[in-house]
Structure formats: structure tokens, C-alpha cells
Ligand SMILES: Nc1ncnc2c1ncn2[C@@H]1O[C@H](COP(=O)(O)OP(=O)(O)O)[C@@H](O)[C@H]1O
């Protein structure tokens with residue numbers, strides 16, 4: 359449905375990291391949408407929340423679990439873990455405890471799952487850096503403003519031209535270089551513009567030009583993501599995504615045009631992320647969809663008596 363297929367995955371899960379050194383850019387929202395999209399495509403998905411303070415990803419998934427139980431709906435859920443922050447007075451001890459938990463969480467799932475989706479906090483931390491250096495795919499959502507662009511690169515106030523990478527970009531480049539040296543893997547870095555507004559078109563155009571410029575320099579793929587839509591905020595209490603069957607049963611209210619458009623843009627974005635799908639999982643999902651379609655039809659006599 360949404361993503362590209364690859365042949366011959368190594369049997370080790372592909373790691374998808376959501377990262378940006380700034381809160382409120384859409385990391386947790388995208389993490390949930392990517393995880394659910396992959397589950398719907400028949401992939402085996404594990405998820406890890408490294409944003410130990412906010413835990414939006416974890417709370418979203420908990421809400422989803424509760425809503426599924428309450429309604430009896432079959433809402434897909436990943437195998438999820440949330441890493442707890444070390445609580446001693448010693449930074450080194452805390453980092454060591456966090457590392458242990460993280461390493462165990464990854465080891466527990468990496469061979470039995472196709473994907474590990476990791477959400478990270480909006481601040482520089484030890485775990486956040488570790489996750490960036492593990493990423494096969496790094497997705498960085500940014501809000502559509504110069505303030506958010508600043509997280510990636512500095513802009514000259516007179517000419518609007520990009521003058522250099524930011525602290526976060528330099529960290530990503532460093533993590534990428536180390537990864538390449540370690541096992542030759544080149545992280546696919548994707549910067550997604552989120553909360554796109556139809557207003558302020560002139561600034562948007564400048565941002566798009568600057569983003570392209572920076573993409574060439576830093577080696578990421580710039581993509582247009584989601585528009586600013588209230589439906590994304592409304593999904594949280596039930597842990598829903600734009601990809602779920604949006605009817606009165608799932609939503610608890612009638613779907614709007616906003617839901618339909620949101621689904622289209624989410625599907626489009628996921629296709630462009632080009633996450634390599636495991637073919638067997640994809641076939642399983644297709645067969646299941648066909649089975650559901652069959653079951654949905656009224657039974658005919660020959661189905662019952664086998665004639
Ligand atoms: N495209 C969007 N339109 C409207 N609200 C959005 C959109 N993307 C994210 N949000 C909302 O913005 C807030 C921050 O998003 P979140 O995913 O938690 O960001 P982060 O994890 O980067 O801190 C949340 O309330 C979320 O529902």
C-alpha cells in the first residue's frame with residue numbers, strides 16, 4: 359500500500375528514529391502514524407519511547423489499547439517499551455542504567471521484528487544521541503517556521519541564505535559518520551515539514567528554498583508532511599491515527615473532510631519515506647484484507663453446505 363518493497367532483509371529489524379532537538383514538532387505524532395502504518399502493512403513492529411519525561415508516544419499507545427478494549431475494535435498495537443530515566447545523583451550511573459535498559463529493549467526485539475520505531479525527546483541527551491547513531495532511517499519533523507528551521511541551520515538575516523549547520527545537524531552528521539565507519543550503513547535522513555499552513559505563502563516559499571539548499575549540503579531528503587489540522591490533536595485521547603478506519607465506531611463521532619484529507623497526506627508521506635517492507639508481511643496483510651472482505655459478505659448457501 360504505502361511503501362517500497364525490498365528483497366532479502368538481513369533478519370535484523372530496520373530502526374526508524376524520530377528526532378529533532380525541539381519539542382512540539384510532531385515526533386510523537388509521526389512515530390504513532392509510522393508504527394500503525396507499518397502494522398497495517400503486515401509488518402512486525404516494536405516501538406521504544408525514549409522521551410522518558412513526556413512519554414507522549416507511550417500515552418498515545420496506552421490510549422489506543424484502552425479504546426480498543428472499550429469498543430472491541432481491532433486496533434493494531436506494536437510491542438512497546440518505555441525507557442525510564444536514571445534517578446541517582448550521578449550522571450554516569452544514570453547513563454549506564456539507561457543504556458542497559460535501551461540495549462535490552464533493542465536486543466529483545468531486533469531479530470523477531472521487521473521494524474523498531476523509536477521516539478526521542480526534544481532535547482540533547484545521551485539516549486537521544488545513541489538512538490540517532492542506530493538509525494537506519496531518521497525522520498526529523500520541523501514546524502513550518504524559521505524558528506524551527508534554525509534547529510537545522512543558521513540563516514543570514516539580510517539575505518535569508520543558509521550560513522551553516524546547527525548544533526543538531528552537526529550531531530546528526532557526526533552520528534552518521536560514526537555509523538558509516540562502524541558497519542557501512544548510510545542513514546537515510548528525511549526532514550519532514552509539519553503543520554504546513556496555507557497562509558504566509560511567501561515565507562513558506564523561502565523556507566522551502568532554504569530547506570532544499572540545506573538538504574544538498576547536509577544530505578537529507580526534504581519532504582512535505584502534514585498540514586496544520588485539528589484532527590491530529592483530536593486523535594490523542596483514543597490513540598487513533600488518520601489510517602484507522604475512521605467511522606463513528608472508531609472515532610466516537612462522525613468523520614469529517616479533515617479526516618479524509620489527513621489520511622491522504624499520511625499515506626502520501628509514508629510512501630515517500632520508502633521504508634523497505636518485508637514481502638511476506640505484506641502478503642499476510644493483503645490476504646487478511648481479502649479474508650475480511652469475504653467475511654463481510656452475507657454467506658451464500660454453497661459456503662454453508664459446501665456444494
Ligand atoms: N499536523 C498537525 N496539525 C495539528 N496539530 C499537530 C500536527 N502535528 C502535531 N500536532 C500537535 O502538536 C503537538 C505536538 O506534537 P508532538 O507529536 O507531541 O510533538 P513532539 O513529539 O515533537 O514534541 C501535539 O498536540 C500534536 O497533537
Ligand SMILES: [Mg+2]
Nearest residue numbers: 385386409414
Ligand atoms: Mg514527543
